[in-house]
Amino acid sequence: MSFLYEPIGLSHYLAVGAFLFVCGIVCMATKRNALGILIGIELVLNGAILNFIGFASPYFRDENLGLDGHLIALFVIVLAAAEAAVALAIALNFYNNHATIDVDRASELKG
């Protein structure tokens, strides 16, 4: 258990961020439910936030992003909220129109 004696570093944060990101991607790629895709997007954004905060944290590097990172993370959170609202609205609208939220049915944009 020697890794418990070591202080963690930026890499660990990046790794967790990458994992959340990829989970989100896979979630987006495999869910047929529109809301599931939305949830995947949330996970992706979370991974991104984690990266920003990791780079901004003074614990890991002297040359950190500092306040910039924090603020970008804040904006991301806010934008995610906005995006969730819009996407939900779209999903509800789609549901009302097609009586389904299966994105595989949503192929009207097919060329």
Added chain:
Amino acid sequence: MQTLLPYLPSLLAIAVLLPLGSFCAILLGAQWLGAKGKFAGTLATTAVLASTVLSFFSAGIWFTAHPAGAVDHAAHEVPPVITGHGYTLATLAGTNVGINYYIDALTIVMFCLVTFIATCIHFYSTSYMHDELDDVVDQEALLEDGESLHRPGRYARFFQSLSLFCFSMLGLVLSGNYLMTFVFWELVGLCSWFLIGFYVERTTASTAANKAFIVNRIGDFGMLVGMMALWGSLGTLNFGDIDQQQGIFSQVRGEENHYALKVPDGMVRLAAGRQIEALALHATEPLTTEQLAAKVNAEMPVWREANLGYGLLIIAGLGIFCGCVGKSAQFPLHVWLPDAMEGPTPVSALVHSATMVAAGVFLVARSYPIFLPEVLLVVACAGCITLLIGASIALVATDIKRVLAYSTISQLGYMMLALGCGGWAAGVMHLVTHACFKSLLFLGSGSVIHAVQTNEMPQMGGLWRKMPWTAGTMLVGCLAIAGIGIPSVFGLPIGLAGYYSKDLILEQVYAFRSENPLWGSFFFAAAAGGACLTAFYMFRMWFLTFWGEPRAAKRFDRAHESPRVMVVPLVLLAILAVCVAWPAFSWFGLPTLSRSIEQARPAGIWADMHGALWHITLPEESKGHTAAVTSPVGLIELGAALAGIALAALFYAWKVLDPEDVSRSFHPLYHTLYRKWYFDEIYQAVFVRGTMALAHCASLLDRLLIDRLVDGLARLGVGLARLSDLWLDRQGIDGLVNWFAEQTYRLGSALRTLQTGSLRQYVMLIVASTVAMFLLISFWTLALTG
């Protein structure tokens, strides 16, 4: 008879070739061999009988020249061996590859064993396969309209394959190098394929045959790797020395080294290839090859000290053992053997219990001089796991032949365990005794199946009244395999054949345990527990078949004792199963089994072995024969056997316990055992499906990638030609512009299909292109920097 010794190889060669002659005769002349090929049976039986006579005659010659007992392992003498050269396949830069022979007491014993059992089974088959003389209605092969299949009988074909098998098996025993061993190894596999798939119309039979062959090929792959390691480093595949040319055994265990195991120079040299190259490249002066060789020889002790080449010897040993795992149905390649029971019962008796599957054990015994302790530990582990898996599945099987098949697997595991623990003679002895009683048991089960026309034990019961001879001989077989005997604590040890060999094995494992407590404890527990399980499942089978009340009245009424030509081999084998291992023969001046085997003990296998990489010590075999070991072990063994028999009787004879109830309360375990630990399912899902998936990938890659690329290139060429055509014909800018417009339109139409409208695909495309872009950029930067 000593004067005949020089003719021994020729005698044995004739014994090998006689069945081949019978095979060729039946293959080419089946329609002339009497009515419906009936004479084929006689021909094959005569051939193998002649081989038996020759083998026993050779044994007489051999043991007159080298009396058994004269060589004792206490004396530490090199065993007598006859090696020689048959004929050359190819000459490669001064090295010969050819057919050689290697004859020692082990060869002789195996010859007598194989030919004798084969003769019994040939006699038995002439009656058992009687149906095949006329047209056959195969109930198990259904046509598409649900009718049973009618086909001409294949009596002659059966004996043809049986003859080929005898030839290959005897050749395998006689062969004097690994290449020849491999050749016959494959040939017995082929015969096994023919015989398992004898009822070619049954899909189950041909599938089982394919499974057996392919699983065996997996083992053969390992054997090829082992052979490569040996050939690449030692430049020979011969076992013994032939005409001044050193064989593998003397290179590994040289006389100058007092037959102790040493990594041969060739292996060190091969493993030190990089160092040698550095020597050659970094020498201050250019070296001639001779100078380089001298330098290498000077460095040799240093490299050997650094264990260079040790890994290579391990690979060689493991590779050879891998072949044995396949052939002897050891874990994890044991799955083919139970399915192989699709073949006719005499085949199961000869090929899949007594001889071919024992070939793996034989080869381990033969290659013993080159096995390092590390390899032997792997052998022991494989044997131990196999022993438990086989025994556990046999507990719940209901098909009488499958019980015997799993029991075979388990007993083979015993042999491997013994060999892996350093018990060379114990393993070989169990091989011999097991061949006797297992072929007896299989022939007995064949007799039962012949009488009641089913394999399922729940539909038998009470048969001893109808078939006393079969029941009696099978009881002898069950007692023998359970290892019933009076241990030496009570004075003179005396028992059935299985008692002696199993006792030896347990003693050796016990001695092994005192040197290596951790491994040894597991092994001993498994071996003793396995003995108990063996007794239980064998008597479960016997009680279910012969004891109690008949459970299927119709079948019981039809049952009858088999004809004499089937009973006589049973009785002969039963006699063998009782007394083949008795030491009392020495009172009459005959060679006993244990002394004969002892005579073949390879040079050097009389001292403890220590592993260089892992801490492991293999005790030499006489350490197991001290009173401190034999008395507890004898008691444990007898106790285990009796406990097993008593348990079986509680369940199936006295009906004190209800087996249904037990199986219900341990349902998950019962189910796992019933489904054979899910090995088939797992292998199917992982290996078969995986390979097929890979195969389809390869085929798709061809069609979708390479072909399209080529077609695309061709179209590009055509397009370019058309383009230049336009240019040449001065169709001018207009044509070009139109062409571009059309192409753009086409491109657009083509790209349109990319717009699937599926969100998920978009996501995938984005991610995939991100990955691709990253890879491109990193390659680019790498190319720039480096």
Added chain:
Amino acid sequence: MSELLLAAAQPTINWHTVMFYVTAIFACGFAVVVTTTNNIVRMAFALIVSLAATSGLLFLAGAYFVGAMQLMIYVGGTVVLLIFGVMLTAQKAFITMRTRASDWILGLLVGGALFSILLQLAFLIPQWQSSDYQAAADAELAAYVEKLKADKADGKVITQEQRDELERLEIAADDGMPQRSGEIGLALVGVRADKAQRPDEPGLAGYLLPFEIVSIHLLVVLVGAAYLARARRHSHAGASQ
């Protein structure tokens, strides 16, 4: 103080690390649950836990304000919104929608490729793999304590300034970073408190403009969302009549 010294001399379990691993396992584990489950309700629940755990990670990285925002906006707001969506569209057929195996394989392949690249990148730079912040703070503290001890042995009196300094160092070693919420607030209205000491970059005027843009954007989005969600329901109602 002697415990501190001992602590500095001897390796002990780094609780920060432990907390990180625990929280990270929660975040990742529930993210996996989100990905694997087919049930949309379970998905939403797992997302809440994963997001909460992520906010824990943000706290551990010293971003208290962002962490709190994450907890409030995301876990509190967005997810509630999502659950609303779930409930509004909750029919039996859509609660669990199975995905084809081929999609799974494809997704896992591509995702695996991406993940392996990202992971490789994350561990590419050796300096990133560990932080010496804690060790440095501990070492500084220990050195200061040593100095004070030496001073005391020499008979000097410890001044108040020295005590304050000691306290500051202890806080630094215990807590890590000072709070940043005030600075963030200032930055949003255009004052960069953290860059005030740097006269060479006077042009960094904070985030007033982005803040305004985001605010307007949010407003527009909300209006748009309300419109989108409303309009259709109206016509639907009309159609049902």
Added chain:
Amino acid sequence: MDNLALYIVTSLIFMPVVGAIVLLFLPAENKSLLRWFTLAITLLVLLPLLGIAMPGADWLSFQVGDGGVQHVVQLSWIPSFDIQFFLGIDGISFPLLMLTAVISLLAMGASWTIDQYVKSYCVLYLLLLAGMIGVFLSLDFFLFYVFWEVMLLPMYFLIGVWGGPRRQYAAIKFFLYTLVGSVLMLIALLMLYFNSDLRKLSPQQLTASYVAAWDNGGNLLSAEKYKQQLEVSEHAVHTFNILALQQLGQNSDAFDQRLLYGKSVQWWAFVLLFVGFAIKVPSVPLHTWLPDAHVEAPTPISMILAGLLLKMGGYGIIRICYPICPDAGYDLAWLVCSIGVISMVYGALAALAQSDFKRMVAYSSVSHMGYVVLGLGVWSATAGNLFDPTAWNMGVKGALFQMIGHGISSAGMFFMVGVVYDRVHHRDLNQFGGLYGKMPVYTAMAMLLFFAGLGLPGLCGFIGEVFVVLSAWNFSPTLAAIAAAVVILTAGYILWAIQRVYLGPQYHGPHEEALTEINRREMAVAIPLCVLAIVLGVFPAIVFRYMDKTVDRQVTDLTRWTEEVKLPRLRAAEAEADQEVAANEP
């Protein structure tokens, strides 16, 4: 008598050509006459070769003790470029010539089913035969190239006219692939020609490589005299003589100039030639012409394709690539071996996935020819192995034997597929079954040939496979282990195919009534193949007998080259690298 032997050798090429011309004057309606005449011509090609194979007649017999070229025919053809009509036989080409003659004869026997345009078919068939014999006989690189091209065109028509439904696609694909290979070969050929210089050879080497020149009167000059002429020449004297090119490649620096990207002429020549030959072999990823061509070609042409044409790739590698460009061969041995192993694995996997009987056999050819490439490439005679040539020797012999064995077994397999295709007109593996009951003799022979393909001991596939695999260990244990693993896949696809086609309760496909036992003509083709499969498996020495000395000699030459030429070069490169390292260290 010597001259008679030379006429006989020359006639091997011209007999089919003359036969083709005679055929033109025969009536097209009399199909049986055309067929028998063509069969007689192929027999006339086989008989002299049999005479050469038999010991006894000193003037004609192949001298097994001689490792060099025998029965040399040498005439000037295009003197201005020193292009000669230069033929010869040695231990590498002779077994392949025998194979060519035998398979051509048997394939002609299988051609009786061709019923359309018989005359054109026979003419093209004989031209193809002439081309193949020419490739194996010619020792002049230009002549080799000419025959290589001569062979191409008849093949294109034979597939494109008499083939199956997608014949045009298959024929064009075959043509394009092979043409690309030829073009690459042509480039390499010219590169080697213009970099060659006969002045760099000693008189002994000139004699050994049969470099000849004629004076104005048309009389042959002696080597010394020619050498003197060369000495005074101011310009380089180029040559197409393969033997002389080999001597130049091994004993001079003629091909060592830098050409592109820091690689030498011979490096590029090797790569181009290897790609050209790898298309023919065929090696993955240049193999996709093969399944299509095989599937679409008529049965006898499939037999020729698999049995003979593929062998030319292997022949080219051992005859041209390695001896002429040893330095590149040494450096690129890993590439050659990897491609061999990849072909083995890939071909076996692809064969496993096929449901078309012929396609499966075609992919098995890809897999089996991978053994050939691997065996030819295992250059084990390195410093690390103390220049021990045994493994390489074994690999080359195994590869050559594999070519012969595969020639027999694959031709046999294609023929067996053809037999059943002629009856039921489909090849879907899943729509067979139960042939064992309907055609027992055919099934027995087919199983034998398939087992030969599987590499079962005692049959012709085994020796080559096992020799190649055993030899590979000294080159690279990993590759060797992968190569050994292919035996599992091979067993898998062949046994599975046997099970689906021959075993099982009944036939379930169309035209069940047409399944009649194999007839006499088909027996006459199948029995020689079966007998050869067994005889070569049990007595491989009858093939090794011819190739032993030549292979020994070539491997010894190249081993000596490694020792005397390559080792100093490696030492120099190593020393340079050391110096660089030393210079970079402050």
